[in-house]
Amino acid sequence: MEAMTVAWTVAGVGMALVYWFVWVMGAAEVKGKRAVDLKMGSITNDKVRDKYTQYWSFFRRPKETATTEASAEKVPAFVDTFYNLVTDIYEWGWGQSFHFSPSLPGRSHREATRVHEERVSDLLGAKPGHRLLDVGCGVGGPMRAIAAHSGSHVVGITINEYQVNRARTHNNKAGLDSRCEVVCGNFLSMPFADASFDGAYSIEATCHAPRLQDVYGEIFRVLRPGGLYVSYEWVTTSLYRADNSEHVDAIHGIERGDALPGLRRQDEIASIAKEVGFEVLKELDLALPPALPWWTRLKMGRIAYWRNSLVVRVLTMLRIAPKGVSEVHEMLYETAQHLTRGGETGIFTPMHMVLLSKPAAATDTK
Numbered sequence: 001m002e003a004m005t006v007a008w009t010v011a012g013v014g015m016a017l018v019y020w021f022v023w024v025m026g027a028a029e030v031k032g033k034r035a036v037d038l039k040m041g042s043i044t045n046d047k048v049r050d051k052y053t054q055y056w057s058f059f060r061r062p063k064e065t066a067t068t069e070a071s072a073e074k075v076p077a078f079v080d081t082f083y084n085l086v087t088d089i090y091e092w093g094w095g096q097s098f099h100f101s102p103s104l105p106g107r108s109h110r111e112a113t114r115v116h117e118e119r120v121s122d123l124l125g126a127k128p129g130h131r132l133l134d135v136g137c138g139v140g141g142p143m144r145a146i147a148a149h150s151g152s153h154v155v156g157i158t159i160n161e162y163q164v165n166r167a168r169t170h171n172n173k174a175g176l177d178s179r180c181e182v183v184c185g186n187f188l189s190m191p192f193a194d195a196s197f198d199g200a201y202s203i204e205a206t207c208h209a210p211r212l213q214d215v216y217g218e219i220f221r222v223l224r225p226g227g228l229y230v231s232y233e234w235v236t237t238s239l240y241r242a243d244n245s246e247h248v249d250a251i252h253g254i255e256r257g258d259a260l261p262g263l264r265r266q267d268e269i270a271s272i273a274k275e276v277g278f279e280v281l282k283e284l285d286l287a288l289p290p291a292l293p294w295w296t297r298l299k300m301g302r303i304a305y306w307r308n309s310l311v312v313r314v315l316t317m318l319r320i321a322p323k324g325v326s327e328v329h330e331m332l333y334e335t336a337q338h339l340t341r342g343g344e345t346g347i348f349t350p351m352h353m354v355l356l357s358k359p360a361a362a363t364d365t366k
């Protein structure tokens with residue numbers, strides 16, 4: 001009898017612990033994604049580890065992936081693999097907007113994120129009747145914020161099919177599916193007609209392009225003359241020193257853990273924009289003071305990372321999450337350290353903002 005009581009107590013405590021790990025500790029940053037729902041995009045469970053290994057070795061020397069034509073061509077496919085591996089972890093641990101934003105005193109991360117997104121909408125002068133393009137839309141956090149804030153119609157494009165499905169589900173839940181469309185495609189060769197958008201924006205997405213000219217050229221083509229384009233670019237700043245090994249390590253870590261074929265320099269962005277025909281109306285690093293640090297959100301998450309890593313391990317042991325998820329989670333943890341270092345030293349910014357205009361037809365050089 002006593003043995004039975006002990007056994008039932010142990011079983012009960014065990015069940016409670018599993019429940020606590022999975023449903024309480026593993027709860028989503030933003031309701032909607034739980035640790036038990038961690039999938040690896042469209043990769044089947046048995047292929048996760050292999051895909052991760054292939055991804056990790058492809059981006060071993062990130063800069064080289066952009067400079068040789070053969071590997072530059074493979075970048076979009078590896079970026080797709082990357083987003084299969086990380087999309088659910090991002091949603092679970094960060095929310096539906098896959099970008100940074102300056103911290104705002106006394107305001108939550110969610111509010112700061114929203115303000116950063118609405119700024120794009122305001123810079124574009126977006127309004128009802130406008131058709132906007134979201135270049136590299138992720139699961140659509142910014143798209144929904146901008147459609148709701150401006151009343152405009154937004155079409156998003158992402159290379160990752162799994163994100164398309166997630167974004168459509170979220171659009172539907174938010175009651176915005178009549179004004180938010182999502183298309184699966186490559187932003188280096190977009191399935192849209194010339195001059196078919198009134199405005200365009202990209203939030204922390206064009207950094208995945210091996211050559212910025214290619215994606216900017218495509219955006220220029222699909223914008224109507226007189227249309228505006230806003231981009232938040234990931235770049236190294238003038239504080240970066242190629243002869244400082246700490247700087248080199250941090251930037252290499254950012255590139256490898258974020259599927260980037262080599263970060264560009266801040267001073268390259270405007271000249272590339274001009275090269276494809278844009279006029280540069282504004283250029284500003286939104287991370288500079290008086291803005292508060294964007295990386296504090298990463299730093300404050302130390303305990304959460306430890307908790308998440310435990311949850312991921314337990315779920316893998318219980319075979320609820322596929323093998324390989326722990327490795328991907330570990331990679332993201334390391335990447336977060338590099339990003340924090342990049343922010344603290346000021347050698348890197350994820351929010352170099354450019355506001356560009358496609359000249360009116362008469363002066364159009366393209």
Ligand SMILES: C=C(CC[C@@H](C)[C@H]1CC[C@H]2C3=CC[C@H]4[C@H](C)[C@@H](O)CC[C@]4(C)[C@H]3CC[C@]12C)C(C)C
Binds near residue numbers: 092304329335
């Ligand atoms: C623009 C890009 C992505 C930027 C960020 C949204 C992501 C960069 C690093 C990510 C994360 C790092 C640590 C993860 C943590 C270990 C995990 O427990 C929960 C999720 C993280 C916080 C995750 C969330 C998204 C990032 C901050 C790139 C790809 C161009």
Ligand SMILES: C[S@@+](CC[C@H](N)C(=O)[O-])C[C@H]1O[C@@H](n2cnc3c(N)ncnc32)[C@H](O)[C@@H]1O
Binds near residue numbers: 076140
């Ligand atoms: C870091 S996420 C940012 C997503 C979104 N802008 C946001 O802020 O939530 C980068 C996005 O760019 C997309 N992307 C990267 N390379 C792409 C390509 N060649 N074509 C289309 N989308 C691409 C990814 O699929 C992903 O959706």
